[in-house]
Amino acid sequence: MGCPEVPVQISIVIYLAHRLERAGWDVTVAGTNAPIRLLRAADPEKYYVKKSVDLDWIIQEIVEKRMDFDACFAFMHSDAGMAYGATFSAISRAKHYAVVFGRNAEALGESIEYPAEKIVAVATHNPGPLMRKIDKVVI
Amino acid sequence: MSCIEQLKYRLYLERTSFKEARDFIEKNSEEVYYVDPGYRIFKDYYIIGVPPVALGVRGEEVLFTYVKPCHGTFVMGIDSPEEIARLRESEARKIKETLKEGQKKGSAGERAETKRAIISFGDLYKK
Numbered sequence: 001m002g003c004p005e006v007p008v009q010i011s012i013v014i015y016l017a018h019r020l021e022r023a024g025w026d027v028t029v030a031g032t033n034a035p036i037r038l039l040r041a042a043d044p045e046k047y048y049v050k051k052s053v054d055l056d057w058i059i060q061e062i063v064e065k066r067m068d069f070d071a072c073f074a075f076m077h078s079d080a081g082m083a084y085g086a087t088f089s090a091i092s093r094a095k096h097y098a099v100v101f102g103r104n105a106e107a108l109g110e111s112i113e114y115p116a117e118k119i120v121a122v123a124t125h126n127p128g129p130l131m132r133k134i135d136k137v138v139i
Numbered sequence: 140m141s142c143i144e145q146l147k148y149r150l151y152l153e154r155t156s157f158k159e160a161r162d163f164i165e166k167n168s169e170e171v172y173y174v175d176p177g178y179r180i181f182k183d184y185y186i187i188g189v190p191p192v193a194l195g196v197r198g199e200e201v202l203f204t205y206v207k208p209c210h211g212t213f214v215m216g217i218d219s220p221e222e223i224a225r226l227r228e229s230e231a232r233k234i235k236e237t238l239k240e241g242q243k244k245g246s247a248g249e250r251a252e253t254k255r256a257i258i259s260f261g262d263l264y265k266k
Contacts, residue, residue, distance in 0.1 A: 002208030002209065003208045003209035005209070032208050032209070034209070055208070056185070059177065059185050059187070060183070060185055062177075063177040063179070063185050078208075078211070079156040079157055079158075079211060079212070080157075080206050080207065080208050080209075080210070080211050080212060081208060082157075082189065083157045083187050083188050083189055083206045083212065084187055084206065084208065086176060086188065086189040086190065087176035087177060087186075087187045087188060090175055090176040090177060090190055091175075091176060091177040113189070114189065114190070
């Protein structure tokens with residue numbers, strides 16, 4: 001997770017984490033300070049998200065080969081978010097998903113050239129369209 | 140958090156796209172090196188970006204991209220003969236490896252060519 005300026009981000013992250021946990025995955029949510037603080041405030045008992053870590057720290061851990069994942073969902077609504085997604089795609093052996101939202105989701109989704117399955121929805125306040133697309137990916 | 144912002148840096152572009160930042164480095168550097176995302180510079184900064192990630196050298200200065208999730212991409216410059224030396228060494232190593240691979244392929248190709256040549260001479264002799 002990057003900048004939390006688009007409201008749907010935190011809701012979708014919690015929703016996705018919950019779906020993955022129920023499907024048996026061990027979920028870690030990484031983000032910058034602001035979205036991690038929002039996440040911890042929304043889920044104080046860690047009911048939906050058990051592990052949340054700093055984004056730069058996890059990049060360091062993956063580059064130094066101390067940690068890796070089977071699947072990686074990169075949330076993005078801007079070019080900077082896409083650069084982070086491309087970085088994860090280059091450093092991690094995970095299967096990559098680009099979760100693209102916000103007003104410019106379609107243009108941003110088209111600009112993604114790194115290998116990732118794209119989950120794209122023009123969603124800012126209404127999480128519905130993104131939830132439906134995530135439901136198709138997470139069984 | 141990375142130590143980059145505590146170093147003495149010059150800011151050349153701010154809040155731009157990664158592609159524009161890369162173009163700027165390519166057009167304004169004396170030497171350009173391409174590294175993978177996650178390449179570590181200045182002790183603890185792991186470069187974020189869309190491959191190919193360009194690093195520029197201009198005199199004693201390294202030009203590089205710095206991505207901040209809420210603010211976009213920045214192009215910064217920091218004087219660092221050490222990082223420049225590391226970039227040049229790593230590039231020289233890459234070239235050596237490429238040459239070695241090329242030689243291996245070349246010699247295998249030559250062997251195959253020689254084999255083919257012997258067969259065709261034989262065929263000619265029979266005729």
